Structures are given as C-alpha cells and as structure tokens.
Amino acid sequence: MNVLVCNVGSTSLKFKLYDMPDCVVTAQGAVERVGSDHDAVFSYKNNGTGRGTAADKQDIPDYQTGIERFLYELTAGENAVLDRVEEIERVGFKATLSKGYFGVHEIDSAVLEGMREWLPMAPLHNAAYLKAIDVMRGVLPEARFVGAFETAFHRTIPMERKIFGVPYEWYEKYGVQRLGYHSASHGYIADVLNREKTEYAAISCHLGGSCSVCAIENGHSADISFGMSLESGLIHANRTGDIDCGMIPFLCSQGLSEEEILQGLQKKGGLLGISGVSNDLRYIIEAADAGNARAQLAIDVFVTGIVHYIGAFYLDLGRLDDLVFTAGIGEHSARIRRLVCEKLAPLGVHLDDAKNEACHGEAVISAADSKVCVRVIPTNEELGIARRTYELA
Numbered sequence: 001m002n003v004l005v006c007n008v009g010s011t012s013l014k015f016k017l018y019d020m021p022d023c024v025v026t027a028q029g030a031v032e033r034v035g036s037d038h039d040a041v042f043s044y045k046n047n048g049t050g051r052g053t054a055a056d057k058q059d060i061p062d063y064q065t066g067i068e069r070f071l072y073e074l075t076a077g078e079n080a081v082l083d084r085v086e087e088i089e090r091v092g093f094k095a096t097l098s099k100g101y102f103g104v105h106e107i108d109s110a111v112l113e114g115m116r117e118w119l120p121m122a123p124l125h126n127a128a129y130l131k132a133i134d135v136m137r138g139v140l141p142e143a144r145f146v147g148a149f150e151t152a153f154h155r156t157i158p159m160e161r162k163i164f165g166v167p168y169e170w171y172e173k174y175g176v177q178r179l180g181y182h183s184a185s186h187g188y189i190a191d192v193l194n195r196e197k198t199e200y201a202a203i204s205c206h207l208g209g210s211c212s213v214c215a216i217e218n219g220h221s222a223d224i225s226f227g228m229s230l231e232s233g234l235i236h237a238n239r240t241g242d243i244d245c246g247m248i249p250f251l252c253s254q255g256l257s258e259e260e261i262l263q264g265l266q267k268k269g270g271l272l273g274i275s276g277v278s279n280d281l282r283y284i285i286e287a288a289d290a291g292n293a294r295a296q297l298a299i300d301v302f303v304t305g306i307v308h309y310i311g312a313f314y315l316d317l318g319r320l321d322d323l324v325f326t327a328g329i330g331e332h333s334a335r336i337r338r339l340v341c342e343k344l345a346p347l348g349v350h351l352d353d354a355k356n357e358a359c360h361g362e363a364v365i366s367a368a369d370s371k372v373c374v375r376v377i378p379t380n381e382e383l384g385i386a387r388r389t390y391e392l393a
C-alpha cells in the first residue's frame with residue numbers, strides 16, 4: 001500500500017512516500033524556507049533510482065505551491081514513481097493540534113472542527129495543515145486521511161508539571177494545561193534509545209524551525225519545554241517562546257492593537273525578532289560572524305534558553321544518561337551543540353570537538369570521559385506516522 005506522509009513544519013514541507021507494510025521510502029521531497037519569495041530550496045528524490053532534483057532560490061510563496069510541486073515530481077516529472085496520484089491510498093499528516101484528539105485519528109469533519117477550534121493555540125501550524133489537507137483532498141478525494149497529533153507522546157507528563165498557576169476552572173472548563181508538541185520527533189528518539197535499554201534518563205533537544213527540549217524517563221515523556229500553545233518554551237525561528245504574560249496588557253496600554261501583538265508573538269518574534277536578520281539560523285550565524293551584535297545576541301539567547309531547560313530537567317530527572325540533539329539545527333549546527341555543551345560542563349558533559357565537527361548523521365559526539373553520552377540522532381518523524389497511518393483499521 002502506498003502511504004504518503006506530509007510533514008508541514010513552520011519553515012519547511014517534507015514528504016515521504018512509503019511502500020507499506022515494509023516501510024520502504026520509495027520517494028521523498030522537501031521544501032526549505034517555504035513561504036519565501038526567491039529563496040526556497042526544493043528537493044525531490046526517487047529512492048529506487050537514486051535520481052532526483054535539487055534546486056534553491058525558488059519561488060515557493062506558500063504551502064499549496066510546495067505541495068503541488070512535489071505531487072508533480074511524484075507523478076509526472078522525470079523521476080516519477082507513480083503513474084497516477086490515485087495510487088496513494090492513505091495520507092498521514094504530522095498534524096499539530098485538535099481539541100479533544102491526542103493520538104492517531106482518521107481526519108473527519110469532527111477532527112477538522114477541533115483543529116479550527118484550537119487554531120489560536122497553533123495558528124501557523126493548524127492553518128498550514130488545514131490548507132494542506134484541503135489541497136490534498138482536492139487531488140485525492142477517495143484516499144483515507146489520518147492525523148497523528150503532535151501532543152500524543154506527552155500524555156505521560158505528571159500533573160505537577162502539567163498544571164499552570166491559573167484558576168483551576170480554566171483547566172476543567174477550557175482544558176488549559178501543558179500539552180507539549182514534537183511527539184513524532186521525541187517519540188522517535190525514545191524508540192531509538194529503547195532499543196538499547198529500558199531504564200534511563202535522557203534529554204532530547206529538537207532544534208528546528210520550532211524548538212523544544214523534552215525530558216524522557218524510561219521511554220516516556222516526563223516534561224517538555226512547550227506549554228499549551230506553540231508560542232512557548234524555547235524561542236523559535238519567528239515565534240517568541242516563553243514570555244511574561246503581563247507584557248500583553250502592558251503592550252495594549254501602549255496602544256498596540258491585538259493584530260500587532262499577535263504578529264509580534266507569532267511571526268516577527270523569536271530568532272528573527274531578536275536578530276532582525278532572518279528566521280534562518282544559518283544566516284544569523286553568518287551575520288554574527290561578520291560582527292552583527294543583534295545576530296550574536298539572538299544566538300546567545302537561544303543557547304541560554306536550551307541550557308536553562310536542560311538544567312531544570314536534569315534536576316527533575318535526578319540524573320542524565322543521554323543528551324540528544326536532533327532536527328535541522330540540532331543535526332547540522334556543530335556550533336550550537338558546542339555552545340550548549342560548554343555550558344553543561346558542571347554536569348560532567350564533555351564534548352569531543354573533533355567528533356562534533358565531523359558529525360554527519362547518527363553519532364556519539366561526547367569524549368570518553370564525559371559523564372553524559374551526547375549524541376546526534378537525525379529525527380525521523382515520518383516513520384512512526386507511516387506505520388500508524390497504515391495500521392489504522
């Protein structure tokens with residue numbers, strides 16, 4: 001059975017076409033810097049022949065254009081793997097949030113309504129998924145659509161880390177609580193560690209367009225830097241991360257409109273907001289190296305936030321066996337890994353600089369005398385979604 005997995009990220013679009021039940025990826029594609037007018041990067045590969053296309057400086061101004069470009073390559077391009085798009089029987093979405101749905105669900109009108117109802121908690125992501133589902137539905141009216149919601153892995157977080165200091169009725173009536181995201185990614189990291197051992201304490205740092213730190217105890221999520229909305233925890237590419245909520249009435253009193261405040265929190269904040277350079281850390285590092293002080297400040301704030309959560313989770317877990325870096329920044333930025341690990345020296349973390357610099361793909365990058373095993377594990381969010389989409393009765 002052909003199962004297509006759609007991973008609609010805050011800065012990227014990723015697709016994998018699986019041949020199930022063997023979990024063979026027959027073709028894959030990605031768009032980086034989706035939404036950019038001349039600077040998007042598109043790639044596509046037919047894994048059977050190893051041939052594909054890779055092009056940057058593209059115009060991919062929105063998610064719909066990215067989806068259409070991938071479907072064209074998949075079915076009609078030089079390296080197509082399908083004769084007809086209808087050969088896709090199921091589509092699995094790494095969907096973000098739907099009120100009342102925490103695991104894997106067929107996407108029906110109730111699930112879509114839940115996504116719309118909780119749009120304010122995940123404005124960018126839910127809007128992008130609603131669009132992606134709509135575009136796909138137009139192309140594949142007969143296929144089964146499945147949502148694997150990003151909150152599932154964190155259902156094991158205990159109440160004392162889940163409940164905010166707000167009136168308890170807000171929890172009971174509106175469901176206000178720490179939900180957490182990046183389940184597909186942190187869950188995959190736990191699966192990799194679970195193959196080696198059953199009893200362990202780990203911290204997984206998913207650093208991408210959205211960023212989070214997750215405490216994992218014996219394979220289960222014990223805490224996560226994300227709160228209830230996507231505007232929480234670490235700073236993200238262009239979203240704020242944790243802020244002081246008293247700032248909002250203050251900004252209102254200064255004459256900012258609700259729209260201006262939401263734009264600042266959701267689109268013009270984070271690494272982009274502090275640096276004023278870009279939401280892409282690669283450009284921020286370049287600018288910092290060229291002497292741009294705000295770009296350097298953005299890097300410093302980012303690293304400090306990661307260290308802050310690792311320190312807190314270390315104490316809560318009571319020990320730390322493995323520290324994992326994953327996602328776009330975690331997998332590819334030796335600089336960020338080094339800056340974080342330097343600050344973790346009091347925990348006995350000791351990086352092997354040569355291994356860190358040389359790392360491509362999965363690797364242990366700590367020195368032999370490090371008390372914590374520091375690893376890079378490339379995330380594979382799509383694999384679990386393909387399995388669950390296929391297995392849904």
Ligand SMILES: Nc1ncnc2c1ncn2[C@@H]1O[C@H](COP(=O)(O)OP(=O)(O)O)[C@@H](O)[C@H]1O
Pocket residue numbers: 008009010011012013207208209210237279280281282327328329332333
């Ligand atoms: N070599 C690198 N150095 C620093 N940052 C990088 C590097 N490669 C990728 N990134 C960052 O990774 C981010 C994308 O990560 P990814 O996990 O794909 O994001 P998304 O949240 O969109 O799924 C980009 O914003 C980019 O800043």
Ligand SMILES: CC(=O)OP(=O)(O)O
Pocket residue numbers: 008009010011096125150181182208209210211230
């Ligand atoms: C929550 C989520 O999946 O975010 P992103 O893909 O932007 O990292």
Ligand SMILES: [Mg+2]
Pocket residue numbers: 009010208209210
């Ligand atoms: Mg992502």
